[in-house]
Amino acid sequence: MRVLVVHNQLWAHYKSRLFSDISQVFRRSYPESEFLVAQIALYEASRSVMQNDNAVVYEYPYQVLFERSLDSTATGERRKALFKVFNEFKPDVLNITGWGDMAQVQLMFYARFKGVKVVISSESSSLDHSRSSWKETLKSFIVTRANAFFCFGKTSADYLESLGVKPKDITVRKAAVVDEEVIRRNFENAKKRRAAEQTGNAARKFVYVGRLAPEKNLEMLIRAFSNVHKNADPETVNWQLLFVGDGPERQRLALLSEELKISNQVIFAGGFPWYEVPNWLAQSDVLVLPSKSEPWGLVVNEAMVCGMPVIVSDKCGCVADLVENNTNGFVFNPEKQEELEKALLFFINNPEKIKTMGAASLVKIKPFSSETVAAQMVETYKKLAKA
Incomplete structure (x- = not known):
């Protein structure tokens, strides 16, 4: 089983804790598997202060695609870098971060064309922004191409279901974790x-x-x-x-x-x-x-x-x-x-x-324990890889 996770920025301390726990589950339960987190950039400009965060421990395999802020990377160069790491790693399962980044969306469609199973991690809910009907229709078309979903909690799960996602495909419903x-x-x-x-x-x-x-x-x-x-x-x-x-x-x-x-x-x-x-x-x-x-x-x-x-x-x-x-x-x-x-x-x-x-x-x-959520995510990866 080969699992590639795409994430926006390296300096996101709670995600680092979760990725570390996922990596531990792989090493303990599926040592023959390969797990890689492709971090698009080092940080978001609004969170550049995290460069000095020495409390974060990165105990998981990762690759930083751009050694600068996420905000300074254009969609085209993100797409090129993501396709490159995807083709080199050759995953069985791809896990992308939401649907707001067109480079990741394009990678998702490419992965599905290649027969690779896709997981979408979603933090969005119906509470965070006003919605327009045409955008919701587009989102529905995008998200329903994925095979499984991880979401923060009930509000984000409800939002996914409103976009046409089947409840059984939301395999992790309490992914809002902290260290x-x-x-x-x-x-x-x-x-x-x-x-x-x-x-x-x-x-x-x-x-x-x-x-x-x-x-x-x-x-x-x-x-x-x-x-x-x-x-x-x-x-x-x-x-x-x-x-x-x-x-x-x-x-x-x-x-x-x-x-x-x-x-x-x-x-x-x-x-x-x-x-x-x-x-x-x-x-x-x-x-x-x-x-x-x-x-x-x-x-x-x-x-x-x-x-x-x-x-x-x-x-x-x-x-x-x-x-x-x-x-x-x-x-x-x-x-x-x-x-x-x-x-x-x-x-x-x-x-x-x-x-x-x-x-x-x-x-x-x-x-909402990070260890519990990590184990649930790995089980989803395993089922998708075997399907």
Whole structure:
């Protein structure tokens, strides 16, 4: 069995964890097989900071086609490089990344012409963008040429089915993985340090992690926190709102906090690499992701791996799989501030629920284990190669 995976960029830490686990499954269960990841480029321009990410370990066979940013590669040169690696590797199974790159789509049709089975990995859902009918028709024509599909979760599986994909062909439905081992280890170490250093009654924290950008709906989060904080019992409320990340909205959000007279309760920590985020989660109690649009929201996975309850907008793709109201957190409409306020107030008034709801998060996140997903993917490759 020879499996070729095409991926956009080398510096994508969670995909590197997944590819490493896939490679381990091959070495352990199918040592005679060949597995190769063709990384089109090193990075996307918006993520060039990952060049300095020394925490990522690449324990899988890969080949970088262009030693520069993905954004600087033209469709024609990508197509030429992909066809070259395909013809040299001679795979039995080709796994491409989505259908947005025409070079990969053309490679898919070429592979099918050659009798090679094709898997499409999809992160898209009906939530992330507005759709036009002619584009959906084109997508349906493209995706239904594949033999199997891996998707992030229920919303992406539902979207594939709306395009005409048969449910039985979606063989992996929980592929939104993070590097749970590194995240959990760093979180636990940070918790221990915090416990040793902490004195007195420290404030509890709601935490947001991500870009400070308009689509993240952070103004509403600050206004909701302000209302809840001001209306809560001053004798018992001792909560802060922590922002971990940076972006174009930072200054405006800071000014809003001052205007609402809650600047002492709102903390802007700045941006940090992914492996340092658990240090901030360890100082926090409840994750909030209020986005107006979010294909998935991997930070929810990260928080749940750390045993935290979550409050998540219903426009985030992960909610159908990961968030259950009153069990491990709450889902709210990002257009209705009062729903968010109700969720924030629940934890302020019931801090004893944080631990039990965090434990529920650990249970719900288990099916998204990178090792579990890797094994499912390899089994799909095996079945396709034998068919």
